[in-house]
Amino acid sequence: MSTPAHPHPAPGTGGEPRRSMVVCGVIGAAVTAALDEIVFHQILHWHHFYDRSTLGVGLLSDGLLHTAELLALVAGFFLYADLRRRRALAPAHALAGFFLGAGVFQVFDGIVDHKLLRLHQVRYGVDVTPYDWAWNLAGLVLLVVGGVLAVRATRRSETRSVA
Amino acid sequence: MTVAHGRHGAAMGAGAGELIAVVGAVLVAGGYLLAARRLRRRGDAWSPWRDVSFGAGAAGVVWAAMGPLPGGPFTAHMGRHLLVGMAAPLLLVLARPLTLALRGPAPGAARRGLLAMAHSRPVGWLVFPPLAALLDVGGLWVLYRTPLFAGMGHEPWPHALVHAHVLAAGLLFAFAVCRLDPVRRRWGLAVRGATLLAAGAAHAVLAKTLYATAPPGTSFAAGDLRTGSQLMYYGGDLVEAALAAVVAASWYRAAGRAQRRQRRRASADWAYRGCARPADSGVYER
Numbered sequence: 001m002s003t004p005a006h007p008h009p010a011p012g013t014g015g016e017p018r019r020s021m022v023v024c025g026v027i028g029a030a031v032t033a034a035l036d037e038i039v040f041h042q043i044l045h046w047h048h049f050y051d052r053s054t055l056g057v058g059l060l061s062d063g064l065l066h067t068a069e070l071l072a073l074v075a076g077f078f079l080y081a082d083l084r085r086r087r088a089l090a091p092a093h094a095l096a097g098f099f100l101g102a103g104v105f106q107v108f109d110g111i112v113d114h115k116l117l118r119l120h121q122v123r124y125g126v127d128v129t130p131y132d133w134a135w136n137l138a139g140l141v142l143l144v145v146g147g148v149l150a151v152r153a154t155r156r157s158e159t160r161s162v163a
Numbered sequence: 164m165t166v167a168h169g170r171h172g173a174a175m176g177a178g179a180g181e182l183i184a185v186v187g188a189v190l191v192a193g194g195y196l197l198a199a200r201r202l203r204r205r206g207d208a209w210s211p212w213r214d215v216s217f218g219a220g221a222a223g224v225v226w227a228a229m230g231p232l233p234g235g236p237f238t239a240h241m242g243r244h245l246l247v248g249m250a251a252p253l254l255l256v257l258a259r260p261l262t263l264a265l266r267g268p269a270p271g272a273a274r275r276g277l278l279a280m281a282h283s284r285p286v287g288w289l290v291f292p293p294l295a296a297l298l299d300v301g302g303l304w305v306l307y308r309t310p311l312f313a314g315m316g317h318e319p320w321p322h323a324l325v326h327a328h329v330l331a332a333g334l335l336f337a338f339a340v341c342r343l344d345p346v347r348r349r350w351g352l353a354v355r356g357a358t359l360l361a362a363g364a365a366h367a368v369l370a371k372t373l374y375a376t377a378p379p380g381t382s383f384a385a386g387d388l389r390t391g392s393q394l395m396y397y398g399g400d401l402v403e404a405a406l407a408a409v410v411a412a413s414w415y416r417a418a419g420r421a422q423r424r425q426r427r428r429a430s431a432d433w434a435y436r437g438c439a440r441p442a443d444s445g446v447y448e449r
Contacts (some may be wrong), residue, residue, distance in 0.1 A: 059371055060175060060368055061173070066400075067364045067403065085422075
């Protein structure tokens with residue numbers, strides 16, 4: 001993340017759509033990760049501060065995820081501020097990126113962490129199936145919203161550049 | 164009170180180690196404020212927030228050495244550790260002490276010596292962020308995962324030495340990651356960010372293992388151990404987020420300077436070619 005020489009965006013293109021999407025995607029993923037941690041670990045205690053550490057690798061991955069989410073949140077907001085400052089923010093793409101990032105994280109957590117690696121489950125001591133469905137459907141909804149917004153944003157900027 | 168940790172603060176009275184810490188912190192803070200005042204009298208700009216930050220950092224060290232800290236023995240220890248090893252170092256480093264030491268006093272042998280030290284090769288290696296992180300977080304792993312922690316509670320001097328190391332390593336780590344003061348080798352954002360990530364993860368993992376298993380040779384109450392390790396986990400998060408914000412803010416400022424430079428160059432270019440700067444189009448008005 002050095003400081004590349006940003007070319008001045010041509011007037012009328014609405015800034016840097018791709019970068020706007022990536023930056024807000026990072027924020028979206030970090031926000032979802034933080035929400036997961038605060039709501040389910042700390043408030044509800046469904047999966048606890050300490051329940052993955054039966055596996056050394058699981059513990060390490062958890063520490064890395066937790067720290068990465070924190071750093072991503074800080075970095076994302078500063079990158080966002082830089083886009084605003086340079087008037088390079090493409091708002092429609094940014095919103096789409098936020099939902100896409102949030103959805104990707106949620107679905108990844110639901111499928112890979114919960115089901116494939118079995119690092120932790122949403123809840124213990126009950127039938128986990130409805131929780132899994134709710135978790136992954138919520139992620140899917142976020143992904144679909146993000147996808148629709150991204151397509152609309154791209155179409156709109158294309159018609160504008162043609163016109 | 165448990166076996167390992169009966170001798171903190173009030174229980175120990177004003178031990179020699181605590182006394183040295185308090186006197187040292189007060190002297191250093193006084194020196195900082197005097198140098199800053201000298202700089203301002205000379206007409207240099209020096210933000211008052213730096214004085215506040217340095218004063219708060221020194222006060223944190225004094226409080227950790229003298230003051231009562233809440234919670235059971237392990238929780239109180241962890242509070243002290245957070246204060247001495249993380250919060251105070253960040254506050255002290257934010258005040259850019261080396262910059263002040265190089266600019267404040269009159270030129271002379273002392274300043275030349277300091278500059279030579281700051282630019283020396285060993286110091287250059289010491290402030291290599293991964294090495295600083297290893298000394299800092301690695302030291303914590305050694306402290307809590309070997310009998311060192313159980314041993315230090317009985318002896319005042321090892322105890323004082325361990326806390327001195329925690330402070331020094333915390334200072335070194337914050338100094339290397341924030342990179343606010345001028346040193347020989349200026350490590351880039353990727354190295355410092357990756358170091359922060361690795362060190363933060365190692366800190367979080369250590370906190371989690373402490374939640375489950377006490378340091379060897381100690382017998383803290385289960386509740387105390389859990390509160391203490393949670394304090395370590397979330398307190399570590401707070402300081403880590405603050406460190407990340409410092410790193411990101413310095414990137415943000417540098418990027419802004421680069422943009423202004425680029426814009427100036429562009430408008431100088433236009434002027435050189437004898438054209439009007441195309442400000443009316445609004446493209447360059449940022």
